[in-house]
Amino acid sequence: MDVNEGRLRILGETAKSHQVAGLITAIYSDLRVFAETKEVKYDKLLLDAPCSGIGVLSKLNMPGGFLIYSTCSIDPEENQGRVEAFLLRHPEFSVDPVDRLVPSSFVTSQGVFLSNPVKHSLDGAFAARLVRAL
């Protein structure tokens, strides 16, 4: 399933070229709408969700360059959790604290930006400034 018709077309063409077109059912739909309106049940689901691409983006960063990872989420798993996982895989990067760049009430103990709807009366957002070693 995909909301992007072009991606489904490419999937269809690829499946055809590999002689597996008959095994695939492509559904052009928004998953949120589909899940609310259809009664179907599956025993296995794989969600290949849109992501920031941070894993491949890092390859484009020159030594000494910065990589900003940002979300519009306040969920620690989508924020600091992802940053920590990334830093474990990429020891050439470290957090460059943002305390000299934004007001201190937005800076977490990890040195990253976090706005909170309750604390700041703003939409929630997260941004970590990472720097690649020289």
Ligand SMILES: C[S@@+](CC[C@H](N)C(=O)[O-])C[C@H]1O[C@@H](n2cnc3c(N)ncnc32)[C@H](O)[C@@H]1O
């Ligand atoms: C990481 S890509 C994976 C696509 C596919 N699995 C592949 O490998 O080419 C994420 C896909 O989710 C689709 N998408 C985003 N929001 C969606 C939604 N609400 N319902 C269905 N598909 C969605 C995007 O169009 C995009 O093609």
